[in-house]
Amino acid sequence: MNSVIGINIVRFIILLLAQVVICNNINFFGYINPYIYIIFIFLFPIKDERLVFLLVSFLLGMMVDMFSDSGGVHAAAAVCLAYSRPILLKTSFGMLYEHHTIKFSNTEIGSLITYITLGTVIHHFILFVLEIFNISNILLILKKTLFSSIFTILLSVLIIILFSRNRK
Amino acid sequence: MQQIFNFVIRNKTFLLFLLLFSIALTLTIQSHSYHRSKFINSANGLTGGVYGTFNSIDQYFNLKDQNIILAEENKKLREQLFNSVNSSDSSYIDTTTYSQGKYRVITAAVYKNSYSLTNNYLTLNKGKNDSVKQDFGVITSKGIVGIIDNTSNNYSTALSILNKKSQINAKLKSTNHIGSLTWDGKSPEFTQLIDVSNFAPVKIGDTIVTGGQSAIFPRGIGIGTIDSFETDISGDTYNIKVKLFNDMTNVGTVYIIENLDRTEIKTLEASINE
The missing domain is CATH 2.40.10.340 (Rod shape-determining protein MreC, domain 1)
Known part of the structure; x- marks a missing residue:
């Protein structure tokens, strides 16, 4: 149990640093940045208390906001993602989730990609709606959501596969 | 009373979600209004x-x-x-x-x-x-x-x-026609100078400098050159697209x-x- 907490604390710090130091400065084509810190929310242990999970997600989003001077947009998006995670898990993993037997290190790659894609799109849409905060710029919001999502999904899947130890 | 407690305990996840989300939303809305001192910023x-x-x-x-x-x-x-002017006289200090x-x-x-x-x-x-x-x-x-x-x-x-949120007083370098410098959120190379009087002789390639009407910038610091301009819908003012001197991506x-x-x-x- 302690090792699980340890791993999550390390993951929290490393993903936060990677996000604010590297990923916020990529600016691919001038405006596309991946937001890989949400991997932490994807991989958080499922059995644990949901209240703790919500609080930790909020804290992570708040830290990213602090580093990038963006008010509370990341915190809001992260909390939404954390709250909607059970629904995402149910739609992408089905029975496995019902029996509480998901291990991210050895699930099917297809379900994993569905799970990450749905989560990323929800997170990014809320993020950019709040960041731009002007419904008349809906096209800009959708454009940013689309391109950043593609970038984030690619990176997230790669990172999860690379760092999971015993994939078949 | 009992029922209230039961309600809170049953919906504790949703209530916590609502609480955290509204905190985040408040901070977001605050960050969209000018000069509201923020709790969450990167100056720490x-x-x-x-x-x-x-x-x-x-x-x-x-x-x-x-x-x-x-x-x-x-x-x-x-x-x-x-x-x-005074370069010939090195002993002279104004x-x-x-x-x-x-x-x-x-x-x-x-x-x-x-x-x-x-x-x-x-x-x-x-x-x-x-x-x-x-x-x-x-x-x-x-x-x-x-x-x-x-x-x-x-x-x-x-x-x-x-x-x-940025609004900076600026003027044409050649005349004293003023306007305010804003940004439309699109390209980091261009900003927009709005509310420039219709009487101003606007030419593509002209220089835009700070106006010195506010107490923030000295007069005459370079901003950029005019890339293109159009008349505002009201017809009384110009909207000018300014190409910045600064490469804002490399400061x-x-x-x-x-x-x-x-x-x-x-x-x-x-x-x-x-």
Whole structure:
């Protein structure tokens, strides 16, 4: 149990640093940045208390906001993602989730990609709606959501596969 | 009472979600209104320290660019020095401007610069300990960068001109027609100068400089050149697209400008408004 907490604390710090130091400065084509810190929310242990999970997600989003001077947009998006995670898990993993037997290190790659894609799109849409905060710029919001999502999904899947130890 | 407790316990996840989400939303809305002092900003010891550590690595890769920029600035200053009226008389020092200069300049390194969001900020490595305060101007050798927004003891954040909240007084260099400089959130190369009178002789390629009507920037600091312009829907004013002198995606060292007469001007203006 302690090792699980340890791993999550390390993951929290490393993903936060990677996000604010590297990923916020990529600016691919001038405006596309991946937001890989949400991997932490994807991989958080499922059995644990949901209240703790919500609080930790909020804290992570708040830290990213602090580093990038963006008010509370990341915190809001992260909390939404954390709250909607059970629904995402149910739609992408089905029975496995019902029996509480998901291990991210050895699930099917297809379900994993569905799970990450749905989560990323929800997170990014809320993020950019709040960041731009002007419904008349809906096209800009959708454009940013689309391109950043593609970038984030690619990176997230790669990172999860690379760092999971015993994939078949 | 029992029922209320039961309700809270049954829906505790949803209630916590609502609470956290509304906190985040409040902070977001606050960050969209101008000059509301924020609790969450990158002018603090933790973020400053992290950015400082990584900035020292980053600086090595920019040394060459920064050297070229410095050399160009030196060249410009030399030219001014040699061409100034009093250059022949080296013993002459204009005491009225020398001892009682209106502006004080502080150099600072940029720890963080963003340009892809709709509200962009810079984090600088000078703060209250170097007597940097809110509403000081930030420029580079080429042109303006932004205005100081929040300060902590050792760090400060500056509202970039690439920020939808930013509104800076600017004018055409050739005449005195003024307008205000805003940003539409699209390209980091261009900003928009709005509310320029229809009588102004606007030509593509003309220079835009700061107007000096506010107490933040001195008059005549470069901003950019006119890229294109169109008449506003109302027909009375021009909307001008300005190509910035500064490459806002590559800002290394900046100058923070303090107007020493600022408090005097502010009190005077406040007394008029009363």
